[in-house]
Amino acid sequence: MxxxxxxxxxxxxxxxLIIGVCIVAFPVYLALLASxxxxxxxxxxxxxxxxxxxMLENYSRIIFSGTxxxxxxxxGTMLLNSLVMALCVSLGKISISLISAYAIVFFRFPxxxxxxxxxxxxxxxxxxxxxxxxxxxxxxxxxxxxYAGLTIPLIAxxxxxLLFRQFFMTVPGELVEASKIDGAGPFKxxxxxxxxxxxxxxxxxFVIQFIYGWNQYLWPLLITTRDNMQTVVIGIKKMITTQDxxxxxxxxxxxxxxxxxxxxxxxxxxxxxxxxxxxxxxx
Amino acid sequence: xDRRVMFGGKLLPYTxxxxxxxxVVVFFYLPAxxxxxxxxxxxxxxxxxxxxxxxxxxxxxxxNPEYYRTMGxxxxxxxxxxxxxxxxxxxxxxxxxKQIKGAAIYKTMLIWPYAVAPAVAGVLWLFMFQPSLxxxxxxxxxxxxxxxxxxxxxxxxxLVVLAATWxxxxxxxxxxxxxxxxxxxxxxxxxxxxxxxxxxRFWTIIFPLLSPTAFFLLVVNIVYVFFDTFGIIDSVxxxxxxxxTVTMVFKVYYDGKLGSDLGGSAAQSVVLMVxxxxxxxxxFRFVERKVQY
Numbered sequence: 001m002x003x004x005x006x007x008x009x010x011x012x013x014x015x016x017l018i019i020g021v022c023i024v025a026f027p028v029y030l031a032l033l034a035s036x037x038x039x040x041x042x043x044x045x046x047x048x049x050x051x052x053x054x055m056l057e058n059y060s061r062i063i064f065s066g067t068x069x070x071x072x073x074x075x076g077t078m079l080l081n082s083l084v085m086a087l088c089v090s091l092g093k094i095s096i097s098l099i100s101a102y103a104i105v106f107f108r109f110p111x112x113x114x115x116x117x118x119x120x121x122x123x124x125x126x127x128x129x130x131x132x133x134x135x136x137x138x139x140x141x142x143x144x145x146x147y148a149g150l151t152i153p154l155i156a157x158x159x160x161x162l163l164f165r166q167f168f169m170t171v172p173g174e175l176v177e178a179s180k181i182d183g184a185g186p187f188k189x190x191x192x193x194x195x196x197x198x199x200x201x202x203x204x205x206f207v208i209q210f211i212y213g214w215n216q217y218l219w220p221l222l223i224t225t226r227d228n229m230q231t232v233v234i235g236i237k238k239m240i241t242t243q244d245x246x247x248x249x250x251x252x253x254x255x256x257x258x259x260x261x262x263x264x265x266x267x268x269x270x271x272x273x274x275x276x277x278x279x280x281x282x283x
Numbered sequence: 284x285d286r287r288v289m290f291g292g293k294l295l296p297y298t299x300x301x302x303x304x305x306x307v308v309v310f311f312y313l314p315a316x317x318x319x320x321x322x323x324x325x326x327x328x329x330x331x332x333x334x335x336x337x338x339x340x341x342x343x344x345x346x347n348p349e350y351y352r353t354m355g356x357x358x359x360x361x362x363x364x365x366x367x368x369x370x371x372x373x374x375x376x377x378x379x380x381k382q383i384k385g386a387a388i389y390k391t392m393l394i395w396p397y398a399v400a401p402a403v404a405g406v407l408w409l410f411m412f413q414p415s416l417x418x419x420x421x422x423x424x425x426x427x428x429x430x431x432x433x434x435x436x437x438x439x440x441x442l443v444v445l446a447a448t449w450x451x452x453x454x455x456x457x458x459x460x461x462x463x464x465x466x467x468x469x470x471x472x473x474x475x476x477x478x479x480x481x482x483x484r485f486w487t488i489i490f491p492l493l494s495p496t497a498f499f500l501l502v503v504n505i506v507y508v509f510f511d512t513f514g515i516i517d518s519v520x521x522x523x524x525x526x527x528t529v530t531m532v533f534k535v536y537y538d539g540k541l542g543s544d545l546g547g548s549a550a551q552s553v554v555l556m557v558x559x560x561x562x563x564x565x566x567f568r569f570v571e572r573k574v575q576y
Contacts, residue, residue, distance in 0.1 A: 016375070020389075021392045027449065030411055109292070126510055130314040131536065214400070217402045
């Protein structure tokens, strides 16, 4: 910048950003703290801003045996359910969108644009506007309390198909021509040329969809009735009872930390892919 | 899209489309159609007979003061969350866009809340402001505020707004940062040479150039508040106290869950569908305009 840096112009940004970072981090820090205290200290609000000594006890208890009052399911099982759900949703979405976008961009066939629009319109039908009819269909198919019922209704997504379509359209036609001359059919072109080109797009989409799958709330709330099918996001809500005396807050906070850790780690470790995925799926 | 070299094949493209189509038809079109159909039906109390009643459910819905209250709550909630999270996101982005040391670290430290599930975010904020044991609730009491979100509707609203804003700041921050990076530095330098002070440069140059980003984010934030905050409300207040934090999506869930009013719940779903379609249309019109720039 052409201007001389003054004392204020140099320190104000740091000051604002540090306050921002602290406010953003504080709720999680407090949860982390509470998960290291015993029940009595948390219940009476006698926590300090330094960790207590019960961390290992709280976490091992919650992971392997669960809370004693509300939901008795060990959080270990819930974490596993969440992981299965996040992986099935993200990988499922990627595979079906990849091949449908391939068909729409690289093949000439009747009703191609109709197919595109039929997928596109589903953008306007989020789960929330069709919850009970969808629930009924899943119930009729006997898919309640199964991983299939939990994930399949969520894996159709116009966003992923649109993203792949957009990317495929930037692939030069000469590549298709070259493969054709080499005698490659549609399968070989897809496997040897298109997939290797799409790796970054797939990875970026995976990061976004993993978070989306892990964080689902309304759908698993409806579809799971058995405690051992609960995801961790549902489990934690059930630990917060309305009668406060029954809420084991130190365990609930340990669960909250466990519930937010996997997606947060994914975002921080794969930050570049995350940003790419976020910006591109919103276009 | 049509000039490129393509593959032929009679059956193959349809086979490739089949998985997505099967899911879309079974889990999107069928239930959405049923929601529309159901909104024209009236079921008796025992669920034995149903009657086609035309727009009776809608008439009842729009004659119900409760529904207008829900709309009002949703509007207040949306406006507050959108305004607060856009303002905070913009402030932080402007600061992080300056050439300062550690900008990358600040960025990492500010974007992670995006990954926290809404329901979990709600629980974190509830813990801080829980009237009997929350650390910040104690501070508020020390200041003489009779803080109790479990009994006071306004306090409950403040709490869900804070939790929803907290989660959304990172998203807005990221998009504003990208928007700022796209503004050519030469334009800003030219203004600086002309003697415009930083505040003036921000309001006369940077802010107008960011307005497409801001408008896009406004629409995205409204969609977020409408649909993704269900988890926050369910975990923090459960719609209470006395229905003070019931949003439109929460009401669809709640009315249908009791099973008593499937027709009314379906009519509400259709109203929501119309709102999503309108928002999506606005978003796409805007995207088109941006492309022409």
